[in-house]
Amino acid sequence: MKRPFLILVLVLLGCSKPVVTGDWKNAPVDPIKPGAIVKLRVAYANNPRLARFSPDHLRIVLASAQLTMWKNFGTFVEFTDITETGVEQMFALIPSPIRAARVESIYDFKSGTGDRRMLAEGINNTLTERKTKLEDALTFAAPYLPGSPPKDLMALSESLTKVMLERLEQWRHVMAADGAPVLDASPYNEWVYWDTLGYGNLQYDLVLTNQFIASAEYYGVDIHSAIRGGVTVGTTSYSRNSPYASYVFMSTFPFTDNSGNTRQLRDGDYSEELAAELAGAYLAHEIGHLLFQLGHPFGQKACAMNPVSMLRFREWYTQINGKECPIGSRPEMRAGAIPPSFNGDWLKLTPAP
Ligand SMILES: [Zn+2]
Known part of the structure; x- marks a missing residue:
């Protein structure tokens, strides 16, 4: 993929943190036509250390996603x-080999060996590449930043780095039922790995997990994720084995967790049933990327493709209205707005399975 196009993708894909340089290309796959019959292959990857939705509640997640898809798309x-x-x-x-290539992007917050300066510069590069206006960024981010408003993008990046690392550190104190930290020594919290499954022999279009995905990367950190402390809810990424050239991974942790950290970013408590309903509705947002290659109409609250603010899913859910934001109604809502893209260098590292 050409660099200018990559930048466009970065501007539009807020719940994705693609990037790193390399041989980026678009996958030659058209978005599906409205009315097409679609059957998605679903997996659930469990971490036995963490709380999870019961099998019945996972079915409620899918039922809610189905209804939200129907109403909004x-x-x-x-x-x-x-x-x-x-x-x-x-x-x-x-x-x-791909795992080895991607490990370089990880800011290692667990060992304390991460390079803080490089992280801030990485955020600054991303903001600059995305042509972020300081004023726009501050409209969203200022309430969550300490001290007086930053004067330029680099100052904003430093402030975001501080907030992200402080909050990531706080996430390290959240304990699982076994008494050990949710963020343990395992690599399962790292976004880059979840983002790379589709280069392997993945046979699913949707991957749900109870794993908490919270991490920091030297490239492509977006403001939304930074302010949450590097927390990812869901991402739609390239898959070599999918008819849509993409797959979705989504963490149910932000919906089911009731720690003080999560509740601080959320709009009240959710029952398990409501959590499943909201998770399913937000899954439909990701399926909107997957099937129709839609972008993000930021701030358009009627649009299911408007990303959630912090972890305020109930607020997001009550505001979406498909009649006010149908497919095609805005540039970001045009089918094919963001075609799936892949890194040819990574693909070359492994032959097709
Ligand atoms: Zn999104």
Whole structure:
């Protein structure tokens, strides 16, 4: 993919943190036509250390996604039975050469060996590449930043770095039911790995997990994720084995967790049933990227493609209205607005399975 196009993708893909340089190309796949029959292959990857949705509640997640797809995109989506697997088995799909290539992007907050200066410069580069206006960024971010408003993008990046690392550090104190930290020594919290499954032999279009995905990268950190402390809800990324050239991964942790950290970013408590309903609705946002290649109409609250603010899913859900934001109604809502893209260098590292 050409660099200018990559920048456009970065501007539009807020819930994605693509990037790093390399041989980026678009996958030659058209978005699906409204009214098409769609059946998505679903897996659930469990981390036995963490709280999870019951099998019944996972079915509620899919039912809610189905209804939200119908109401907002006019498309009836069906799902296969959910294949249960483990996070370990899921990570085993990642080809080791690609894993080695991506580890360089990780800011290692666990060992304390991460380079803070490089992280701030990385955020500054991303903001600059995305042609972010300081004023626009501050409209969203200022309430969450300490001290007086930053004067330029580099100062904003430093402030975001501080907030992100402080909050990531706070996430390290959140404990799982076994008494050990949710963010343990395992690599399962790292976004870059979840983002790489599709270069391996992944046979699913949707991967749900109870794993908490919270991390920092030297490239492509977006403001939304930084302010949450590097927390990812869902991402739609390239898959070599999907008819849509993409797959979705989504963490249910932000919906089910009731720690003080999560509640601080959320709009009240959710029952397990409401959490499943909201998770399903937000899954439809990702399926909107997957099937129609839609972008992000930031701030357009009627649009299911408007990213959630912090972890305020109930607020997001009550505001979406498909009649006020149908497909095609805005540039970001045009089918094919953001075609799936892949890194040819990474693809070359592993032959097709
Ligand atoms: Zn999104």
